[in-house]
Amino acid sequence: MPGLKYMSGFGNEHVSEDPRCPGALPEGQNNPQVCPYGLYAEQLSGSAFTCPRPTNKRSWLYRILPSVCHKPFQPLEEGHLTHNWDDIEPDPNQLRWKPFEIPKVSQNKLDFVSGLHTLCGAGEPRGRNGIAIHIFVCNTSMLDRCFYNSDGDFLIVPQQGKLLITTEFGKLLVEPNEICVIQQGMRFSVEVFGETRGYILEVYGAHFELPDLGAIGANGLANPRDFLVPVAWYEDCQVPGGYTVISKYQGKLFAAQQDFSPFNVVAWHGNYTPYKYNLDNFMVINAVAFDHADPSIFTVLTAKSTRPGVALADFVIFPPRWGVANNTFRPPYYHRNCMSEFMGLIRGHYEAKEEGFQPGGASLHSMMTPHGPDADCFEKASKAKLEPERVAEGTMAFMFESSFSLAVTKWGLKTSNRLDKNYYKCWEPLKSHFNPNCK
Numbered sequence: 001m002p003g004l005k006y007m008s009g010f011g012n013e014h015v016s017e018d019p020r021c022p023g024a025l026p027e028g029q030n031n032p033q034v035c036p037y038g039l040y041a042e043q044l045s046g047s048a049f050t051c052p053r054p055t056n057k058r059s060w061l062y063r064i065l066p067s068v069c070h071k072p073f074q075p076l077e078e079g080h081l082t083h084n085w086d087d088i089e090p091d092p093n094q095l096r097w098k099p100f101e102i103p104k105v106s107q108n109k110l111d112f113v114s115g116l117h118t119l120c121g122a123g124e125p126r127g128r129n130g131i132a133i134h135i136f137v138c139n140t141s142m143l144d145r146c147f148y149n150s151d152g153d154f155l156i157v158p159q160q161g162k163l164l165i166t167t168e169f170g171k172l173l174v175e176p177n178e179i180c181v182i183q184q185g186m187r188f189s190v191e192v193f194g195e196t197r198g199y200i201l202e203v204y205g206a207h208f209e210l211p212d213l214g215a216i217g218a219n220g221l222a223n224p225r226d227f228l229v230p231v232a233w234y235e236d237c238q239v240p241g242g243y244t245v246i247s248k249y250q251g252k253l254f255a256a257q258q259d260f261s262p263f264n265v266v267a268w269h270g271n272y273t274p275y276k277y278n279l280d281n282f283m284v285i286n287a288v289a290f291d292h293a294d295p296s297i298f299t300v301l302t303a304k305s306t307r308p309g310v311a312l313a314d315f316v317i318f319p320p321r322w323g324v325a326n327n328t329f330r331p332p333y334y335h336r337n338c339m340s341e342f343m344g345l346i347r348g349h350y351e352a353k354e355e356g357f358q359p360g361g362a363s364l365h366s367m368m369t370p371h372g373p374d375a376d377c378f379e380k381a382s383k384a385k386l387e388p389e390r391v392a393e394g395t396m397a398f399m400f401e402s403s404f405s406l407a408v409t410k411w412g413l414k415t416s417n418r419l420d421k422n423y424y425k426c427w428e429p430l431k432s433h434f435n436p437n438c439k
Contacts, residue, residue: 004173006228010210010275016170016232017062017267024267030060039266040066044168046183046207046272057183057207059270061168064236065260067187070245073254080117080415083124083132083251085407088414092369095408096423099360100416102137102160102195111142112163112190113246113253116200119412120342120364122404125151125251128205131303131313131402133342135362136198141191145244146262148187151251152204155301155315156180157398159346159360161196165189167274168265170230176346177396179315180276181208181301187245187262188274197360199344201400206312208301216285222300226281229273237261279346279396284321290328295399305403316399318350323391330391331381334372340406341365341399348395351377356426361418367405375429 007014017024024039026032031041039062046057100117103110115138123130136156146166156163162175167188174180176198182188184207213220242257282300287293295316303312323330331351343350343363350357356374357363365371373381413419 004171005231007231008225008228010224010227011271012229013269013271014229014273015269018232018234021266024062025269026062035062037266039063042066044185044272046185057272059169059268059272061265062267064234064264064266067262069260070256070258073247073256076246076253076255078253079114080411081134081248081253082118082409083121085122088408088410090407091413092366094363094365094369094371094423096357096363096420097361097412097416097418098420099358100135100137100197100418102139102197105139109140110138111140112136112138112192113142113145113147114138117411117416118409119362120406120408122402122406123204125204130204131404132202133400133406134200134202136200138190138192138196139194142189144239144241145246146187146189147246147248148185149182149202150185150247150249152202153184153207154182155201155203155208156182156198157200157344157346158196158198159344160198161192161194163196164191165274166191166263167230168263169268169273170233172230172274172276174276177280178276178278180274182274183207183272186274189263199362201313201315203303203313206303206305208303208315211299211302211314220283220285222277222282227275227277229275232265232267234264234266235261236264279317279319282317282319284319286321286323287325287328290325292325292328292330292333295332310403311401312404313400313402316401318392318395318397318399320390320392320395322388324388326386328386329381331373331377334370336368336370337365338367340367340402340404341371342401342406343397343399346396346398348392350395350397351392356420356423364406364408374426378430
């Protein structure tokens with residue numbers, strides 16, 4: 001949206017005040033007896049007070065009215081949002097979904113919250129350990145209502161249609177090929193501009209971090225400077241008909257009423273913020289001699305578990321890049337994994353399966369379920385003349401990889417009616433090339 005401004009830096013200590021109220025931030029302290037402009041001071045904590053400094057997350061918000069001014073929360077119909085992983089029997093098969101359908105406004109008006117559909121997940125929010133993967137489809141903007149997640153962080157990947165996200169910290173415009181992260185507890189509302197679809201990775205109990213670079217060195221992959229944070233923006237707005245604040249709490253939805261906009265933060269400072277990132281800014285690293293590097297080299301963000309080197313979830317992308325490896329089968333290798341691999345496609349054609357895996361669709365290769373290139377891809381890549389070539393030009397595929405064994409919901413397996421029951425057939429034409437007399 002023209003005119004939107006951002007601050008750059010991942011996890012930085014940011015300071016911002018709406019230019020309509022210069023000097024709104026208190027000087028030299030967080031919680032003065034009287035705040036400038038008669039504002040209320042409110043701290044939003046994203047970590048325990050006693051966390052080590054590198055992981056301590058909090059921001060101070062200076063607002064017209066504090067968040068506590070609302071009527072009691074009441075249960076709200078969850079629709080297809082769930083964390084019940086036992087609703088249907090597990091399915092270890094390779095799974096692929098056709099593009100998820102976006103209803104027409106005339107058929108069913110859905111905003112971002114009512115359009116949330118849980119596809120798979122594991123763990124549970126009360127224990128603060130687990131993840132969920134949701135699909136969102138919507139065709140109308142959120143009007144006089146906002147949402148916040150008490151259970152964890154949302155990593156949002158729009159695939160069709162842009163999102164104008166108003167948060168307590170300011171506004172973010174997030175378009176396809178960008179992502180945004182709305183962290184636990186942050187209130188936001190989503191405006192859309194037509195039929196809109198995308199993917200969400202929800203993580204309970206950890207925040208997303210940049211991956212360690214190890215021998216790569218100080219620079220590479222997603223650089224901290226390319227993450228953008230909104231600048232303060234407020235509205236002093238009374239809503240006589242009632243403003244609805246929706247909370248996702250212990251996997252359930254609840255709604256509370258108040259008579260003013262929650263986006264009334266005039267100034268703020270801290271390191272606990274929403275942020276966005278353009279995937280085109282990813283600095284790709286690849287094998288330049290032989291063999292196929294593991295996909296971990298394409299990690300944008302990670303949510304770490306308590307086990308060193310093992311993630312609750314990684315967000316990985318497969319961007320346009322050069323392929324130059326000699327004497328190498330260049331597409332992804334055949335694989336069985338102790339991790340779960342969920343893939344989505346934002347645009348273009350994924351190299352290992354150019355047919356069937358479509359933008360707006362998805363696949364899930366569960367723990368230890370074999371997967372790899374289809375027969376057509378194998379035959380072509382095995383006979384191709386190996387020259388430097390552009391790979392995935394015009395394409396952006398991504399993966400949510402998790403150490404959890406993911407259960408698929410009833411909506412994912414049945415109700416959505418988007419499961420491709422012929423997926424397994426893409427490997428059936430693979431044939432044996434074994435000849436014991438010919439090395």
